[in-house]
Amino acid sequence: MLCDKNVFLGVENLGKQFPGNGTPLTVLENINFEAEDGEVISIVGRSGCGKSTLLKILAGFLKPDSGSVFFKGSRVHRPGPDRCVVFQEDALFPWLTAGENIAFGLKRQIRDGSRIEREVDRFLDLMGLSQFRDYLPREISGGMKQRVALARVLILNPEILLMDEPFAALDAQTREEMQELLLELWGQFSHTIVFVTHDVGEAVAISDRVIVMDKNPGRIKDVINIELERPRRREDVNFMRFYSRLYKLLRD
Amino acid sequence: MNDRLIPWVLPFTVFLLWFLSSEMEIVPLYLFPHPFEVAQSGWSYIFGKIGDEPYAGRFVYDLAASCTRISLGFGLAVMTALPLGLMSGRNRFVHRLLGTSVDGLRAVPGITWLPLAMVWFGIGIKTTVFLVGMAAFFPIYLNSATGAREVDPLLLQAGAMMGVNRFNAVFRILIPAAMPSIVTGLRLGLGISWAYLVLGELTGVPNGLGAIIMDARMVGRTDIIVVGIFLVSVIGRLSDLLLKLLLRFCFKNAL
Numbered sequence: 001m002l003c004d005k006n007v008f009l010g011v012e013n014l015g016k017q018f019p020g021n022g023t024p025l026t027v028l029e030n031i032n033f034e035a036e037d038g039e040v041i042s043i044v045g046r047s048g049c050g051k052s053t054l055l056k057i058l059a060g061f062l063k064p065d066s067g068s069v070f071f072k073g074s075r076v077h078r079p080g081p082d083r084c085v086v087f088q089e090d091a092l093f094p095w096l097t098a099g100e101n102i103a104f105g106l107k108r109q110i111r112d113g114s115r116i117e118r119e120v121d122r123f124l125d126l127m128g129l130s131q132f133r134d135y136l137p138r139e140i141s142g143g144m145k146q147r148v149a150l151a152r153v154l155i156l157n158p159e160i161l162l163m164d165e166p167f168a169a170l171d172a173q174t175r176e177e178m179q180e181l182l183l184e185l186w187g188q189f190s191h192t193i194v195f196v197t198h199d200v201g202e203a204v205a206i207s208d209r210v211i212v213m214d215k216n217p218g219r220i221k222d223v224i225n226i227e228l229e230r231p232r233r234r235e236d237v238n239f240m241r242f243y244s245r246l247y248k249l250l251r252d
Numbered sequence: 253m254n255d256r257l258i259p260w261v262l263p264f265t266v267f268l269l270w271f272l273s274s275e276m277e278i279v280p281l282y283l284f285p286h287p288f289e290v291a292q293s294g295w296s297y298i299f300g301k302i303g304d305e306p307y308a309g310r311f312v313y314d315l316a317a318s319c320t321r322i323s324l325g326f327g328l329a330v331m332t333a334l335p336l337g338l339m340s341g342r343n344r345f346v347h348r349l350l351g352t353s354v355d356g357l358r359a360v361p362g363i364t365w366l367p368l369a370m371v372w373f374g375i376g377i378k379t380t381v382f383l384v385g386m387a388a389f390f391p392i393y394l395n396s397a398t399g400a401r402e403v404d405p406l407l408l409q410a411g412a413m414m415g416v417n418r419f420n421a422v423f424r425i426l427i428p429a430a431m432p433s434i435v436t437g438l439r440l441g442l443g444i445s446w447a448y449l450v451l452g453e454l455t456g457v458p459n460g461l462g463a464i465i466m467d468a469r470m471v472g473r474t475d476i477i478v479v480g481i482f483l484v485s486v487i488g489r490l491s492d493l494l495l496k497l498l499l500r501f502c503f504k505n506a507l
């Protein structure tokens with residue numbers, strides 16, 4: 001079966017195994033889903049259920065053992081700036097300043113130095129990073145680092161943003177700030193977001209749809225549409241309803 | 253006690269003991285000359301006018317000769333060891349291909365190459381350059397291989413996703429990320445270069461810091477030997493400092 005050309009992002013019968021000692025470990029089995037242009041999808045599941053592996057396949061870092069990923073009608077087989085990843089860990093280049101990290105990808109695309117400078121300034125401003133321009137990653141806080149990580153890919157104008165527990169290492173307050181910032185940027189750039197998290201509240205707060213995954217082997221257990229108006233308030237009764245429903249699903 | 257004084261305590265004590273033992277002639281002066289005599293010879297060797305005294309004013313020429321040999325030998329080592337090390341750190345095939353041979357060669361003490369080098373290259377600059385290059389190769393190779401091997405794959409993935417091709421990734425990501433290890437290798441390599449420079453120059457070349465030491469031995473000028481040892485130590489240390497400053501200037505944030 002070939003994916004419909006009209007589907008923005010399509011995942012078909014995806015399977016992935018890792019060679020364990022003796023028996024191979026099936027990490028992903030029969031994963032199917034589609035994402036529309038501009039949609040925010042969260043993937044939640046216990047740690048070790050294959051979320052990162054799935055995201056790496058979507059990004060093109062890993063090859064699946066079966067099935068395939070289609071993006072705008074063609075098969076994904078290598079990483080590229082149209083599908084950018086914000087990693088959980090610190091994946092900024094430690095020898096470059098915040099500004100240089102943000103300029104890094106753009107420099108591969110355009111030569112005009114003053115245009116690069118202008119774009120970097122714009123994104124520093126957008127992220128509230130202006131005063132950190134000349135700081136090295138090791139000199140700024142975790143929240144600021146993730147802002148730089150977000151800025152260095154948004155500046156490339158990606159169509160899909162793949163995020164692997166990007167805010168998991170931040171304190172609760174910074175995490176909520178970052179979620180708000182992400183939604184603000186999403187409103188502005190309207191890219192598609194695939195967001196991996198194990199934080200149920202985070203998933204309800206930002207997603208149009210939540211994919212719940214099972215462990216051993218990693219399979220899709222359920223998909224829940226979050227039919228809530230934005231902006232969402234965590235104190236809202238309906239927010240709570242979705243929250244507890246997802247929470248139960250995850251625990252069972 | 254003042255923190256900055258502590259490093260000088262030991263040299264000063266040694267100097268004092270040396271001074272006292274010379275004054276009281278505990279050790280015969282022809283075995284270990286008086287510090288003032290050494291200082292005088294050193295002054296004349298460095299600043300004196302050629303011809304005033306057998307060793308007067310020769311320092312500049314010896315230094316130039318030694319620096320040429322070091323630069324050539326160390327340069328050759330960097331040019332071969334750095335690319336090979338980076339490749340073997342990233343590529344299993346290259347690692348398998350070179351690993352055993354490099355370890356085998358490394359087990360041979362550098363001095364063992366001296367007779368063969370003399371047969372091949374004769375006495376002179378080529379032998380010294382060969383010895384220096386041979387000695388500096390291994391620390392540079394091994395450290396750049398380790399540095400390249402330990403580069404976080406996440407950084408390379410991040411680069412690939414932002415549109416860096418494999419060739420550019422070497423210069424944009426691999427080398428800067430491995431820079432701390434590379435610098436360690438370069439510094440170790442330069443340090444050992446000085447040892448093998450002196451060894452090479454002891455074999456009877458007419459000039460160079462090692463040559464002056466051997467020359468002085470033959471005419472019984474212990475003072476000049478001590479001056480030579482002292483200068484090799486100071487210049488070796490200075491060259492390390494210079495290398496460190498240069499690298500920090502070029503790659504300030506990578507270190």
Ligand SMILES: Nc1ncnc2c1ncn2[C@@H]1O[C@H](COP(=O)(O)OP(=O)(O)O)[C@@H](O)[C@H]1O
Nearest residue numbers: 018019027045046047048049050051052053054
């Ligand atoms: N490169 C790999 N080689 C072998 N096993 C792996 C590899 N990467 C991940 N795994 C295993 O696959 C499973 C899923 O990992 P991962 O996708 O990181 O899960 P999650 O992100 O949901 O926590 C884990 O059991 C992990 O140990």
Ligand SMILES: [Mg+2]
Nearest residue numbers: 051052053164
């Ligand atoms: Mg993970």
